[in-house]
Amino acid sequence: MRHLSILIHYFSQYLKARLEYKGDLLIAVFTSFSATVASFGFLYILFHRVSSLQGWKFEELIFIYGFSLTCLGFFNVLSLNLYEFGERYIMEGRFDQVLLRPLHSLFQILFEAFRIESLQEVLTGLVALGYAGWKLRLQPTVIEVFLFPLMVVCGVVIYLSIFIILTSVSFWFEDRIGIIPPVYNMIPFGRYPTTIYNVFLQFLLSWIIPFAFASFYPTTLFLDRREFQPYFYLVPLVAAVSGTMALLVWNRGVKSYQSTGN
Amino acid sequence: MTTTLAPYLAFARIAFLQILAYRLRYFTGIITYLVNVTVYYFIWKAIYRGDTVIQGFNFPQMITYVAVGWIIRTFYYNNVDREIANDIQQGHIAGKLTRPVSYQWMQISQAAGESLFRLMMFTVPTGAVILLIYPVQAPRSVSSSGAFLISLLFAFVIFAAINFLIGICAVYLQSVLGLIRAKYFLIELLSGLVIPINFFPDSLVRWSQWLPFQHISYMPLMIYMGKVGGKELASVLLVECAWALALLLAGKWFWHVARLKLIVQGG
Numbered sequence: 030m031r032h033l034s035i036l037i038h039y040f041s042q043y044l045k046a047r048l049e050y051k052g053d054l055l056i057a058v059f060t061s062f063s064a065t066v067a068s069f070g071f072l073y074i075l076f077h078r079v080s081s082l083q084g085w086k087f088e089e090l091i092f093i094y095g096f097s098l099t100c101l102g103f104f105n106v107l108s109l110n111l112y113e114f115g116e117r118y119i120m121e122g123r124f125d126q127v128l129l130r131p132l133h134s135l136f137q138i139l140f141e142a143f144r145i146e147s148l149q150e151v152l153t154g155l156v157a158l159g160y161a162g163w164k165l166r167l168q169p170t171v172i173e174v175f176l177f178p179l180m181v182v183c184g185v186v187i188y189l190s191i192f193i194i195l196t197s198v199s200f201w202f203e204d205r206i207g208i209i210p211p212v213y214n215m216i217p218f219g220r221y222p223t224t225i226y227n228v229f230l231q232f233l234l235s236w237i238i239p240f241a242f243a244s245f246y247p248t249t250l251f252l253d254r255r256e257f258q259p260y261f262y263l264v265p266l267v268a269a270v271s272g273t274m275a276l277l278v279w280n281r282g283v284k285s286y287q288s289t290g291n
Numbered sequence: 292m293t294t295t296l297a298p299y300l301a302f303a304r305i306a307f308l309q310i311l312a313y314r315l316r317y318f319t320g321i322i323t324y325l326v327n328v329t330v331y332y333f334i335w336k337a338i339y340r341g342d343t344v345i346q347g348f349n350f351p352q353m354i355t356y357v358a359v360g361w362i363i364r365t366f367y368y369n370n371v372d373r374e375i376a377n378d379i380q381q382g383h384i385a386g387k388l389t390r391p392v393s394y395q396w397m398q399i400s401q402a403a404g405e406s407l408f409r410l411m412m413f414t415v416p417t418g419a420v421i422l423l424i425y426p427v428q429a430p431r432s433v434s435s436s437g438a439f440l441i442s443l444l445f446a447f448v449i450f451a452a453i454n455f456l457i458g459i460c461a462v463y464l465q466s467v468l469g470l471i472r473a474k475y476f477l478i479e480l481l482s483g484l485v486i487p488i489n490f491f492p493d494s495l496v497r498w499s500q501w502l503p504f505q506h507i508s509y510m511p512l513m514i515y516m517g518k519v520g521g522k523e524l525a526s527v528l529l530v531e532c533a534w535a536l537a538l539l540l541a542g543k544w545f546w547h548v549a550r551l552k553l554i555v556q557g558g
Contacts, residue, residue, distance in 0.1 A: 067481075
């Protein structure tokens with residue numbers, strides 16, 4: 030409860046700061062939306078010339094895309110500080126401040142800054158889901174209606190966990206390898222039915238960097254693709270395991286943190 | 292001539308050396324590009340059946356298009372936009388403005404140094420790995436490979452000039468990172484990197500003929516594959532040259548206007 034009220038305070042403070050520059054926020058929302066439209070362009074153009082991708086229709090792929098975008102939107106809202114963590118918090122020594130406060134450090138890092146414009150992605154994702162669901166005449170059962178938000182939460186947790194683990198690397202090494210952007214750029218690859226890939230890529234996207242569990246697998250129940258049912262029910266487990274792993278790695282990193290001075 | 296060029300050669304050299312410090316990044320880069328090519332390989336494989344031809348591309352041609360497209364991206368790509376935005380937002384620009392050189396040419400020559408580095412340490416290994424794994428067709432002919440190399444140079448200049456323009460927007464915007472991200476995805480799409488331009492709906496194809504982006508990836512690749520040749524080839528190269536010059540001039544003009552609005556906080 031205390032955490033929730035602190036979160037609300039963090040968010041409203043940040044929102045106030047952003048609203049000081051309304052024009053800038055508007056441009057940020059617009060550019061974020063353009064990026065979303067462009068990333069959707071490949072599918073749109075592809076299906077302008079072909080009618081199906083290994084038996085998957087355009088609307089089905091839009092459904093998967095919409096689901097992934099919804100989760101990714103929430104993730105992007107929260108992940109702003111993860112990208113700049115190495116530089117802002119470790120190299121500049123700002124992490125000392127964080128450690129002095131009586132609140133878990135990860136909570137502070139995630140909720141101190143928000144990429145507000147990415148809420149646009151959540152909305153666009155839901156619109157895409159709605160459109161695809163309507164075109165496909167999906168009739169969700171009561172259980173599915175309850176499972177849907179749970180799947181979104183799991184997706185967000187999986188995205189967050191992967192990038193928390195990668196960010197934790199900067200506790201030990203200065204990030205000279207630049208591992209985060211290439212992994213981030215792989216997110217769209219989880220948006221295709223895994224069966225189009227070979228065994229190696231399927232394994233990579235399911236069990237090493239489990240993007241498929243945050244985009245493709247969670248949609249399969251709603252799309253009535255029974256053959257993926259075991260994977261669908263594994264989604265919460267994958268989210269729980271990766272969340273736990275992320276927390277463990279982060280805490281370990283905090284322990285070995287050495288201040289650079291401030 | 293040599294005295295006017297000398298400082299810019301030095302900028303290129305320094306950029307080259309600075310990136311050397313980050314060479315580890317290029318190891319992960321090779322894997323990223325390989326994964327990119329692999330994913331698109333499987334997407335196209337899921338689409339093509341037997342000897343289908345879609346928009347003039349059969350499956351081996353499409354794989355060549357995808358693979359060479361990513362390989363050349365290792366060369367022309369740069370982060371000039373981010374660096375300029377950084378200069379402006381952190382205030383480093385103040386010091387750089389005192390130098391008796393053109394800020395635009397300084398950035399472009401740094402990008403050239405970066406691309407030279409990428410060519411040697413990134414394009415060659417990435418190309419080797421991709422060529423080993425995927426069946427990539429050779430250029431159509433000697434003349435098409437020559438024209439391809441020339442169009443690659445234009446692709447570099449066009450890409451760098453666009454990045455310069457985007458970077459300068461940081462003078463006016465607080466959150467230029469969003470703009471940079473949008474540009475990233477728009478160029479991936481409109482350059483024809485992820486899907487050939489002639490797959491676009493007809494109206495978009497017509498639009499794209501009036502835009503510079505297709506000269507970054509699509510046109511060099513069409514030249515490579517011999518789909519653009521003869522008389523058309525000369526006119527395409529001319530248009531590319533014109534775009535390169537126009538975008539450089541636009542950058543020069545935009546910087547001229549924007550520097551008057553520049554507010555440096557610290558530095």
